[in-house]
Amino acid sequence: MQKITEKISTLGQDEPFYSFEFFPPKTETGVQNLVARIRRMAQLNPLFVNITWGAGGSTSTKSLDLAALCYKELGLTTCLHLTCTNMDKKVIDDALLAAKSKGIRNILALRGDPPRGEEYWTPSEGQEFKHAVDLVKHIRSQYGDYFCIGVAAYPEGYADGSNPEEQDFRLDLPYLEEKTRAGADFIMTQLFFDTTQFVKFENTLREHPSGLFKSIPLIPGLLPINTYQSFIRTAKLSHAHIPESVLDRLNAVASSDDEEVKQAGVDILVSMIDQIYEKTNHRVRGFHFYTLNLERSVALILDKSNVVKSPLRIAGSSPAGTAFDSATSSIDSALASLKFSDPKVSMTAEASWDDFPNGRWGDPRSPAYGEIDGYGITLHVPANRALELWGHPTETSDISDLFVKYLQGKLPVLPWSEEEGLSAETKIIESKLVALNKQGLWTVASQPALNSVRSDDTVFGWGPPNGYVFQKALIEFFVPAETWLQLKKRLQSCSSDTLSYYACNNQGDFFSNMNAQDVNAVTWGVFPNREVVQPTIIEEQSFRAWAEEAFAIWTEWQHLYAKDSRTTELLGNIRDNYFLVSITHHDYVNTGALWEFL
Incomplete structure (x- = not known):
C-alpha cells in the first residue's frame, strides 16, 4: 500500500x-x-x-x-x-x-x-x-x-x-x-x-x-x-x-x-x-x-x-495488483456482481x-446504522452544564422528576436526548408520557400512531410532496426489574399480531415475543412513483445495539460525580437493576390503543 x-x-x-x-x-x-x-x-x-x-x-x-x-x-x-x-x-x-x-x-x-x-x-x-x-x-x-x-x-x-x-x-x-x-x-x-x-x-x-x-x-x-x-x-x-x-x-x-x-x-x-x-x-x-x-x-x-470531478473507473476493472474483481476474492459473490x-x-x-433516515432507530440493515465517530456515547452537553441541569440525584424519585421536567419543557436535555426540545408530535402525547414517568417508567423514545397523513404536514410530514405517511404507536422506557416482571405477564398475554415487545437488562437477559428474523416497520411512507419507503424499523439486532448504548449512558452520567458519591451509587444501581423495554402496538388506525394498554 x-x-x-x-x-x-x-x-x-x-x-x-x-x-x-x-x-x-x-x-x-x-x-x-x-x-x-x-x-x-x-x-x-x-x-x-x-x-x-x-x-x-x-x-x-x-x-x-x-x-x-x-x-x-x-x-x-x-x-x-x-x-x-x-x-x-x-x-x-x-x-x-x-x-x-x-x-x-x-x-x-x-x-x-x-x-x-x-x-x-x-x-x-x-x-x-x-x-x-x-x-x-x-x-x-x-x-x-x-x-x-x-x-x-x-x-x-x-x-x-x-x-x-x-x-x-x-x-x-x-x-x-x-x-x-x-x-x-x-x-x-x-x-x-x-x-x-x-x-x-x-x-x-x-x-x-x-x-x-x-x-x-x-x-x-x-x-x-x-x-x-x-x-x-x-x-x-x-x-x-x-x-x-x-x-x-x-x-x-x-x-x-x-x-x-x-x-x-x-x-x-x-x-x-x-x-x-x-x-x-x-x-x-x-x-x-x-x-x-x-x-x-x-x-x-x-x-x-x-x-x-473525476472520471470513474470502468465497471469491472480493478486496480493493478489487487483482487478487486478476482474470482478468488473473499467478498461474497453477490457483491462481486x-x-x-x-x-x-x-x-x-x-x-x-438511506433516502429518508428519520427517527433514532433507522434501519439496522443500512450501512449508516451507527454513531458518528469521535462522539461515541455522549451526554450531549458539557460536564459543567450537565451538572447544572441534572444536579446530584440521590433517589429514584429525583430521576423521575428530571424526566417529567424534560417532558414539561422545564429541562432542555436529558442524557438520552438532544438539546433541541421535544418534537411537535411528542407534545401530542405529552400527558400520557408524564403520567408514565411519574410512575417510574422513564421514557426515552415514543411516537403516536398515525394513519395516512399528508407528507407535507407541518408536524408529521416527511419525504417527497403528494405522499402519505403512516406510523405505529411505540414507547420505550427504563423500568425496575420487579415492575418488568409484572409487565411481562401482561405482554405475554397479548398476541404478537397486536403488540410486539423487546426487553433486556445490562446483564444481557433478553425477552421478546418476536422471532430473531422478524422485522417491524414502525414508520413508512407512500409517494408517487416510488416504492413504499420504510425509514424506521425495529427488530432484534437494532434493539440489542441500542440497549447496549442506552445502558452505557448511565455509566457516562456516573462519570460526572465522585466515585464514592451517593449519586454514583444510585446511577450504577439503576444501570444494573433496570430493564429497557420497547413496545409497539400494530393497530395504527386506533390511535389510543397503546395508551389504553399501558
Missing part, C-alpha cells in the same frame, strides 16, 4: 483529489451492506479512504478488519484512525502491529474524547497517552517512517462546548506545531461550514513563522448534508459555526421536502469546494468527505463539482433505505 503523501506527490501540481471516511456499523447486516457500498464508491476513484476507530477503541477489531478489506480486497489506499486518550499502551501497540501486518501504512493519530471526571484524566499504569502528540511520538519511535501519519486541526479552534468564547484556532496553533514537529505528514481538519474562516486558517498556517506548514498537505473535512436534523445535530456536536447563508438556504426547504434538503446540501458543498480551491490559489486541492456511510450525496457532489454506471441512478437505487 502506498502512503497518502506518496500518492499526492504523483499528482499534477494543481490536480485536485478527494477521500472518503467510513465507520463500522453496529450490526453485522450493516457491515455486509457497507462492503457493497464501499465497492460502488471505490469506482468514484478516491485517493484514499479513512476507517474510523470508535471512542476508547470500542470498534478496534471491526475497524482493523474493515481497513484490511478496503486495502486487500478493494485495492484502496486506506488510513486507519487511532485514538489514544485513556487507552492502555498495549491496546495501542497491538493496533499498530495489526495494522502493519495487514499492510496498512497510513494512520490518523487522534487524541479522542477523554472521559469526564477529574480522576479519569490521571493515567493509570500503562496509560501513557494524554494528547495526540504523545501518539505521534510513540508511532515514530516504534516504527520510524513506516507509517504516514496524519493529525487533526480545527479551523475554528478546538471547543468542548464549555466556553465557546475561547474557541480560537490561534490558541491551538502551538499544539498543531508540536504534532507536526513530532512527525505528522499531513493535516486533516474537523468538519466546518464557514469557508471564510477556513481560508483565514489556511493563510495563517502557510505564513506561520516556523515554516512548518508551508508545504504540508492540509485537507479540509467536509460533511455532506443528508437531512436537516442530522446536519444541525452534527454541527452542534462539533461546535461548527453555520454561516447565515448556509442556514437560510437549508431553512428555506427544511419543512418542505427531504429530497430538497439533500439537493440544497449538495449545492452548498459544491460551492464550498469551489471557494476553497480558488481562494487558496489551489494550495488546498484535497477534500475529505465525512460520508457517515451514505453514498448518494457524495456521488452527486462529485457529479456537479467542476473542481473534484454489482455494477456501476451513473452515480445518480445506481447509487440511488442501491441506497433506498
Whole structure:
C-alpha cells in the first residue's frame, strides 16, 4: 500500500483529489451492506479512504478488519484512525502491529474524547497517552517512517462546548506545531461550514513563522448534508459555526421536502469546494468527505463539482495488483456482481433505505446504522452544564422528576436526548408520557400512531410532496426489574399480531415475543412513483445495539460525580437493576390503543 503523501506527490501540481471516511456499523447486516457500498464508491476513484476507530477503541477489531478489506480486497489506499486518550499502551501497540501486518501504512493519530471526571484524566499504569502528540511520538519511535501519519486541526479552534468564547484556532496553533514537529505528514481538519474562516486558517498556517506548514498537505473535512436534523445535530456536536447563508438556504426547504434538503446540501458543498480551491490559489486541492456511510450525496457532489470531478473507473476493472474483481476474492459473490454506471441512478437505487433516515432507530440493515465517530456515547452537553441541569440525584424519585421536567419543557436535555426540545408530535402525547414517568417508567423514545397523513404536514410530514405517511404507536422506557416482571405477564398475554415487545437488562437477559428474523416497520411512507419507503424499523439486532448504548449512558452520567458519591451509587444501581423495554402496538388506525394498554 502506498502512503497518502506518496500518492499526492504523483499528482499534477494543481490536480485536485478527494477521500472518503467510513465507520463500522453496529450490526453485522450493516457491515455486509457497507462492503457493497464501499465497492460502488471505490469506482468514484478516491485517493484514499479513512476507517474510523470508535471512542476508547470500542470498534478496534471491526475497524482493523474493515481497513484490511478496503486495502486487500478493494485495492484502496486506506488510513486507519487511532485514538489514544485513556487507552492502555498495549491496546495501542497491538493496533499498530495489526495494522502493519495487514499492510496498512497510513494512520490518523487522534487524541479522542477523554472521559469526564477529574480522576479519569490521571493515567493509570500503562496509560501513557494524554494528547495526540504523545501518539505521534510513540508511532515514530516504534516504527520510524513506516507509517504516514496524519493529525487533526480545527479551523475554528478546538471547543468542548464549555466556553465557546475561547474557541480560537490561534490558541491551538502551538499544539498543531508540536504534532507536526513530532512527525505528522499531513493535516486533516474537523468538519466546518464557514469557508471564510477556513481560508483565514489556511493563510495563517502557510505564513506561520516556523515554516512548518508551508508545504504540508492540509485537507479540509467536509460533511455532506443528508437531512436537516442530522446536519444541525452534527454541527452542534462539533461546535461548527453555520454561516447565515448556509442556514437560510437549508431553512428555506427544511419543512418542505427531504429530497430538497439533500439537493440544497449538495449545492452548498459544491460551492464550498469551489471557494476553497480558488481562494487558496489551489494550495488546498484535497477534500475529505465525512460520508457517515451514505453514498448518494457524495456521488452527486462529485457529479456537479467542476473542481473534484473525476472520471470513474470502468465497471469491472480493478486496480493493478489487487483482487478487486478476482474470482478468488473473499467478498461474497453477490457483491462481486454489482455494477456501476451513473452515480445518480445506481447509487440511488442501491441506497433506498438511506433516502429518508428519520427517527433514532433507522434501519439496522443500512450501512449508516451507527454513531458518528469521535462522539461515541455522549451526554450531549458539557460536564459543567450537565451538572447544572441534572444536579446530584440521590433517589429514584429525583430521576423521575428530571424526566417529567424534560417532558414539561422545564429541562432542555436529558442524557438520552438532544438539546433541541421535544418534537411537535411528542407534545401530542405529552400527558400520557408524564403520567408514565411519574410512575417510574422513564421514557426515552415514543411516537403516536398515525394513519395516512399528508407528507407535507407541518408536524408529521416527511419525504417527497403528494405522499402519505403512516406510523405505529411505540414507547420505550427504563423500568425496575420487579415492575418488568409484572409487565411481562401482561405482554405475554397479548398476541404478537397486536403488540410486539423487546426487553433486556445490562446483564444481557433478553425477552421478546418476536422471532430473531422478524422485522417491524414502525414508520413508512407512500409517494408517487416510488416504492413504499420504510425509514424506521425495529427488530432484534437494532434493539440489542441500542440497549447496549442506552445502558452505557448511565455509566457516562456516573462519570460526572465522585466515585464514592451517593449519586454514583444510585446511577450504577439503576444501570444494573433496570430493564429497557420497547413496545409497539400494530393497530395504527386506533390511535389510543397503546395508551389504553399501558
